[in-house]
Amino acid sequence: MKGKFDRLLKILNLLDRDRNCTVEVLGRELGVTRRSVFRYLASLQEAEFPVYFDEGHRTYRFNQGFKLKKALLETDEILALALARKMLPFLGSRLDQAMHQLERKLLETATPSAAGRRLATAPIILAPQEKPAAAHPEKLLKELSLACLDHYLVRLTYHSLYADELTHREVEPYYLFFSPEGFWILRAYCRLRADWRTFALDRIREWEVLERPFLPRLRGSELEEDLGKGFGDYMDGEPVQVVVRFSPEIRPHLERKIWHPSQKIKILEDGSLEISLDTSGIDAVKSWLYRWIPYIADIKPEFLKKEFSASLNAQHKLLK
Numbered sequence: 001m002k003g004k005f006d007r008l009l010k011i012l013n014l015l016d017r018d019r020n021c022t023v024e025v026l027g028r029e030l031g032v033t034r035r036s037v038f039r040y041l042a043s044l045q046e047a048e049f050p051v052y053f054d055e056g057h058r059t060y061r062f063n064q065g066f067k068l069k070k071a072l073l074e075t076d077e078i079l080a081l082a083l084a085r086k087m088l089p090f091l092g093s094r095l096d097q098a099m100h101q102l103e104r105k106l107l108e109t110a111t112p113s114a115a116g117r118r119l120a121t122a123p124i125i126l127a128p129q130e131k132p133a134a135a136h137p138e139k140l141l142k143e144l145s146l147a148c149l150d151h152y153l154v155r156l157t158y159h160s161l162y163a164d165e166l167t168h169r170e171v172e173p174y175y176l177f178f179s180p181e182g183f184w185i186l187r188a189y190c191r192l193r194a195d196w197r198t199f200a201l202d203r204i205r206e207w208e209v210l211e212r213p214f215l216p217r218l219r220g221s222e223l224e225e226d227l228g229k230g231f232g233d234y235m236d237g238e239p240v241q242v243v244v245r246f247s248p249e250i251r252p253h254l255e256r257k258i259w260h261p262s263q264k265i266k267i268l269e270d271g272s273l274e275i276s277l278d279t280s281g282i283d284a285v286k287s288w289l290y291r292w293i294p295y296i297a298d299i300k301p302e303f304l305k306k307e308f309s310a311s312l313n314a315q316h317k318l319l320k
Contacts, residue, residue: 007032007040015051016067021060140201141176144186147209148173151216154188157206158199166205167192172214175223176201179233187226187235189217196226198235228261231281231288242285243276243300250295259288272297286311 007030014021014029026037041060044051050063147154154173159166169192179185184201218226229235246254248271255265260277268274279285286308289296293312299305 004040004043008044011040011044012049015060015062018061022058026060140204140207141184143207143209144173144176144201148175151213153210153212153214155208155210156199156204159203159205161200161203169193170210171197171199172217174216174218175227177227177233181233183233185233196236198233200233229278229280230284231260231277231279232284234281234284237280237282239278239280240282240301240304241276241278242282242304243274243298244289244296245298246273246275246292247295247297248272250292254292 010030011021011026014026019025023034023037026040027034030037030040032040041051050066051060052063053059054061144154146152151172153170155168155170157166157168169190171186171188171190173186173188175187177185177187179200186199186201186204188197188199189195190197226235229239245268251267251271251273254273254275259275260279262279263275263277266274266276282304285304289299289308290311299308
């Protein structure tokens, strides 16, 4: 029994099966004192579970007619299930099947509210995303997630996207994120390079979670700050302030979204829009800028403007 949540869940399951739930029995099942049992029961009552003490049988029970499997599903809960169901096919067939099984069990045994019944098959369609050519990394995703939580080193064999070679390295895994390009990315400290790196899961050829813990270099909010410093899945390099001015006709499209946590927006006198942001992901910024051609009026810093212009000139020559 790991903690309070697990013990509360154990009590709920015992009550749901109409088991004998005296304080003595619960104490033995949970491996805790009588005083702790009373605290757990009080927590469940405070959470509005209908737990009461049956004086006649000297045991705790649920109120008559209440069953966990008959708990109400509210509108937002049904909607969350529907959204998750639409997203999981992109993450792999095993996760998708697991969600279908979970959804079927819930919708077969639950009693949805009136609005919930209408949303049981919510008409939600997500735009298709490009899917990695490699097999879905369900097992890898699960094992890396646990390694991040447990702070265990991971040994990787990695095939870089731009270098046709395999490298073997030990990394300190910190977190995973789903990039705008549609790939799962591991953020880790690479001991081979002695620096921070991002690893696309579809480029990992072999891996092993080592039973060797590491002392985390980042914790809590520092992890979110680390993710926010890059642009997309490009996170390394020197930080640069980027300022881009867009022509007025594209302004409504740019104002609809926050493109970077650090962004600042200014509307200029001629109606054009200026976006400034601090990022270390210059390569990703250039890719982002391509989509707004021909509505870019100016770019700073100067070196980024020159690189962007050179890329456009090279593309123009290819199309001749």
